[in-house]
Amino acid sequence: MADNFFLNRRNFIKGASASLLLSSFGTYGIEYFAQEKPKRVALIGTGWYGTSDLFKLIQVANVEVVALCDVDANFLNETALLVAQRQKSGKKPKLYSDYREMLEKQDLDIVLIGTPDHWHALQCIAAIKAGAHVYVQKPISVDVIEGEAMVAAARKYNKVVQVGTQRKSTPHLIDAKKQIVDAGLLGKIGHVEMCCYYHMRANGNPPEQPIPDFLDYEMWTGPAPLRPYDGIPHRRWWRTFREYGNGIVGDMCVHMLDTVRWMLDLGWPKEISSQGGIYVQKDGKSNISDTQTAVFEYDELNCVWQHRTWGNPADPEYPWSFKIYGDKGVLSGSTMKADFVPHGEGEPIHFDVLYEKEKYPEDLIEKDNELNAAPATRRHMIDFLEAIKNNTRPIADIQEGHISTASCILANLSMDLERPLIYDPNTRTVVNDPEATKLLQRAYRGPWEHPHPDNV
The missing domain is CATH 3.30.360.10 (Dihydrodipicolinate Reductase; domain 2)
Structure with missing residues (x-):
């Protein structure tokens, strides 16, 4: 039943008019990013919150999730099936257990990081150096120098890094x-x-x-x-x-x-x-x-x-x-x-x-979804995309x-x-x-x- 729901929902999104979608986002809004050329996206960490962040991005932008990475094969395969059902192309992403291999083999516009805290710094910096903009969950690091290095990398390679402190978008x-x-x-x-x-x-x-x-x-x-x-x-x-x-x-x-x-x-x-x-x-x-x-x-x-x-x-x-x-x-x-x-x-x-x-009924069947935080995360993703388009700092910039x-x-x-x-x-x-x-x-x-x- 859930599979049919996701497939029907995906077909609905394909044919939906922009007026049916929420338009009260930022300067450009959801209509703009839904019509853009698809951005190539990957997620590192396919557990609860990483997958939830990815689904919110899929809801507000035209993206193609081309790769997923996790050290847990069960998590990885489960999320891959859900992504194939959710995204417009219906394609299943390529799967990796090592983020370094994924970043080497894939040409990515955006990398989302939803791993435990002790991995954030290394994965964020590697993704930046591979040429991607990054959405990284909070807290950004487990020590202070890691955080300083993440800021330095974002500035050196001129990449947008949005942190998942979405209260600013609540x-x-x-x-x-x-x-x-x-x-x-x-x-x-x-x-x-x-x-x-x-x-x-x-x-x-x-x-x-x-x-x-x-x-x-x-x-x-x-x-x-x-x-x-x-x-x-x-x-x-x-x-x-x-x-x-x-x-x-x-x-x-x-x-x-x-x-x-x-x-x-x-x-x-x-x-x-x-x-x-x-x-x-x-x-x-x-x-x-x-x-x-x-x-x-x-x-x-x-x-x-x-x-x-x-x-x-x-x-x-x-x-x-x-x-x-x-x-x-x-x-x-x-x-x-x-x-x-x-x-x-x-x-x-x-x-x-x-x-x-009502606007996003799939929120209701997403496992462990925080319904109260979903609107904020969607707005946070739009802010992230606007910063990428304009080459500006997002509201939850890596420095903040x-x-x-x-x-x-x-x-x-x-x-x-x-x-x-x-x-x-x-x-x-x-x-x-x-x-x-x-x-x-x-x-x-x-x-x-x-x-x-x-x-x-």
């Missing part, structure tokens, strides 16, 4: 920024709170087991430390280990910090401090913090992050969110809604999430993604070192802290070589 948050922040309704802004209270920290104790035939675990691990195999790591189990990422701060704070920075036009924090650890959930293998606070300091403004992967949220209406406090009111925002509450006179203003289920990612990485380093850190992007050092500076670059497992901004 309709109700765009409206809240324009109508509340930009309009001055908050007054003097003096404090920001950000949080995540989701119980999303995997905390199991699975036994070691044989590596399945369909998975190249050596290649999956790549430059990261090689852990004993205890289950399919790329089904979110990897997120609970700092060998592959930066915990809840790297995964969830990066979104909210990036959103606040965009709304308030903030750059690098002046100083970053953080405290936390594993305070409650001590029984499992997970080594990421279950409780953590971080402070990102700006002039006359502190942006404070808090997460707990246990207990109840401080505000059940906003369990993963930001709150911007001004002397005239407060703006709360999440992926689902936003609310402005004035201090004193005035009426509260509410903003609701936009769904596009680097600042948000590196700030979260530095928060974890501050927690580890038990002291505040001041990062100087001009010298790529932590000011007056040689020990912290050495930790800006992780050791890579051989034979992989760590990228550096001076020699990309």
Whole structure:
């Protein structure tokens, strides 16, 4: 039944008039990119979010997905069938288990990267050097120097790199920024709170087991430390280990910090401090913090992050969110809604999430699809395509993604070192802290070589 739906939907798209498609995107809009000459596209990482990103691109642009890459043959074959059903040509992409071979053999316009965090830098830089523009998921890196190298590569080879921090393309948050922040309704802004209270920290104790035939675990691990195999790591189990990422701060704070920075036009924090650890959930293998606070300091403004992967949220209406406090009111925002509450006179203003289920009915049967995020990702893809066409910077340019990612990485380093850190992007050092500076670059497992901004 699902196969027939996809085939019918594909035929419908072929014959649909532009007026039936959403046109409220950017300067050119979906009609323009639906009629362009097809761009040759590849995806590295065919799991949940990489595949979802690819489907959103297919929805808004005339693309030909010519290649897919994954170290999991099951993921790869499953996504290949879905792509053949989704894209206009009906063709099945060529399949690869090594992204280097794919980039060498394919002439690509766009590469999407949806792999675990520890792979983002190497794959992004390789795709840029192969001549492609890149859409890379957040956080962009697992250490600060990786991020610096990614920015350097994008600039050196003049490629557009869009980061998957799509809150900047979220309709109700765009409206809240324009109508509340930009309009001055908050007054003097003096404090920001950000949080995540989701119980999303995997905390199991699975036994070691044989590596399945369909998975190249050596290649999956790549430059990261090689852990004993205890289950399919790329089904979110990897997120609970700092060998592959930066915990809840790297995964969830990066979104909210990036959103606040965009709304308030903030750059690098002046100083970053953080405290936390594993305070409650001590029984499992997970080594990421279950409780953590971080402070990102700006002039006359502190942006404070808090997460707990246990207990109840401080505000059940906003369990993963930001709150911007001004002397005239407060703006709360999440992926689902936003609310402005004035201090004193005035009426509260509410903003609701936009769904596009009627325009894109295939959203309803996409496995694990985040319906609330789908409109934002589609707009993010259009912004990406416009930047490619105009040779301009996208809204979530790699430099902005680097600042948000590196700030979260530095928060974890501050927690580890038990002291505040001041990062100087001009010298790529932590000011007056040689020990912290050495930790800006992780050791890579051989034979992989760590990228550096001076020699990309």
